Amino acid sequence: MASSQGATVSELENRDHPEPRNDAAPKPDPRDKTDQRDRRTHDDGDKAEARPSLRERLRQHRVLTAIGLVALVVCIAFGIVYWLNARHYETTDDAFIDARSFSVAAKVGGYVTDVDVTDNQHVEAGAVLAQIDTRDYVAARDQAQAQVEQAQANIKNVEAQIFSQDAQVQQARDQADQAAAQLQFAEQEAARAQELVQKGAGTVQQQQRTKSDLQASQANDSRAKAGVISAERQIDVLKAQQKSAEAGLAQARAQLAQAELNLSYTKITAAQAGRVVKLSGAKGTLVNAGQSLMMFVPDDIWVTANYKETQVTDMRPGQPAEIRIDAYPDHKITGKVASVQPGSGTVFSLLPAENATGNYVKVVQRVPVKIVVDRWPTDVTIGPGMSVVPKVRVR
Template sequence: MASSQTATLSEFEDRDRSDPPRDDAAPKRKAREKTDQPDHGTEDKEPEAKPSLRERLRRHWMLTTLGVIVLLVGIVAGVMYWLAARHYETTDDAFVDARSFSVAAKVGGYVTDVLVTDNQHVETGAVLAQIDTRDYVAARDQAQAQVEQAQANITNVEAQIFSQEAQVQQARDQADQAAAQLQFAEQEASRAQELVQKGAGTVQQQQRTKSDLEAQQANDSRAKTGVTSATRQIDVLKAQQKSAEAGLAQARAQLEQAELNLSYTKITAAQAGRVVKLSGAKGTLVNAGQSLMMFVPDDIWVTANYKETQVTDMRPGQPAEIRIDAYPDHKITGKVASVQPGSGTVFSLLPAENATGNYVKVVQRVPVKIVVDQWPTDVTIGPGMSVVPKVKVR
């Protein structure tokens, strides 16, 4: 058994000596050599070179020319736009503005007629509505009667004054007569006194002349009092005259007020414009101050809310171009009328209070009023319509 195993090992050793050494890298080397060998099938073919940019441009010369032209036009347009746009300030926060107001009745009553309709244009002085006039006509007639009565009172007092002046003249004449009689009585009394002293006259005569003198003195005093009383009566009558004149003035004022109230029954347009939101109708009972319609005057403008950084060079009188969103085909020109001295938030109902809490800076808007040279007449333009103004500031 041992001899057989020894024989087998001897055979393997002899086999190993007879075989050449094994090279593990031989397959890789053969594959590399195979790759390095030239391919006789493709030896005559050379790789094609890509065309250059110049050749491609030369091949497509029409497209190249067109592209160059478009590029040049774009550059020129961009430069021109930049040079022109930097001279203008524009905003889309702009609207048509007007001082619209409510047309209300000045007096109360039933509406007897409405002479306009919705969105109708009217001229200055046009009658818009009519209120029943019967009550106001009666009030006017009553005021007229009071005026006539006051005038009659004045005429009566004037006649009394004229009569009293005659009585004053009569009292003065009587006073003059009494003064003359008093003078004569004084002279008589003086002569009687001298005669008594000389013994040529009687005491009885002296007493009679003294009595006459006292009577004339009393008569003279009464006459002077009559003149004073008659003169004072004229003052009383003149005071009554002034009172009557005041009554006349009051009656005339009431008449004027009654005529005004009568005129207020006819509601007219204070200026040219359009009637909107008509609420009054025939037969409606309205009170004083009740609105019947809204009114938009023809005097309208543009209020543009520019950023505060855009109004640096903006001044009144600068030209502006305006485009209306509703009518983009209409070209409208105008000019800056004024720049509001303050931002819009300052004059709002609830202005911002930046002195409390945290603060975040926000660019404010400043309203700018732009007046239009000529509004289009073939379209309807009113407050609230959006516009885009462009103001030339440089």
């Protein structure tokens, strides 16, 4: 019982005062360093025997290693060449083919009697595109021609009257000379009769007769002079009529020229070489003056490239350019810079930006650059709006 109680007390003491536990690993003995080094060496040797070295692996894959080294050298060389070469060029994908396309419209109205072209057809300058009914314009031309002939006849008539009036003027002048001679004779007769009466040798009756003849001769002389003046004035009237007739002839000729011009407008021709697109006119269509019949794309086309304003620093007219068309990537086209627009594209738009209003956010602007092509390919169809990628050498 005592021993049992003693054991119990001992257990209680041990329970109340437990011995400290030492979970840490025992410190290695410095004398065991040699053994540890030997173990590591042994382990490394085992690993080296299990895994080949890098040199051995490269030796085992000589072909792959050579290919990798060659590819690395090529990539480095290509990168250097690309960097040295690419910085001399400026390129953009915001570019397209441009042209001054226009609408072909009728100058005069009428029924379309014939259309000599079809969609997308290429025509040369002066080629007939469409024909408008000419009957009304032929009649107007003939009427104007008749008016010209009538005006010419009026001029000839006035010229004949002037010629006749010249004869009448000469006749009036002759009559005036005759009247002047008769007046002179009558004055002499009257003077002699007066002298005889004063001397007593003549009669009063004779004196009165000569005086009467003198007055009649004076009246005839005045009438003859007035006839000369009237005849000469009539020539002036006829010359004024002649000028009026000549003005009428000029007007008639102008009307004839306009009629012939309107007649020529019935034949619609191409002003320059190009292609017909969006053909809307058809035979039998009634068109009015100014109504569009088709669109026309001239052969004179170029590239409009919208470069960023930071890309045009060194861009100048005359610099060479290489152009790739998206639709035909196999065709390589060369050209040169023709001009750089003096201003961004938004300034000349329908609704230009107003930076003074609202909140301002700086945006890199685009500047249109015109690039002319040395020679367009002829085996493919190229027209305005097609996307291209130009590359301009600026350095």
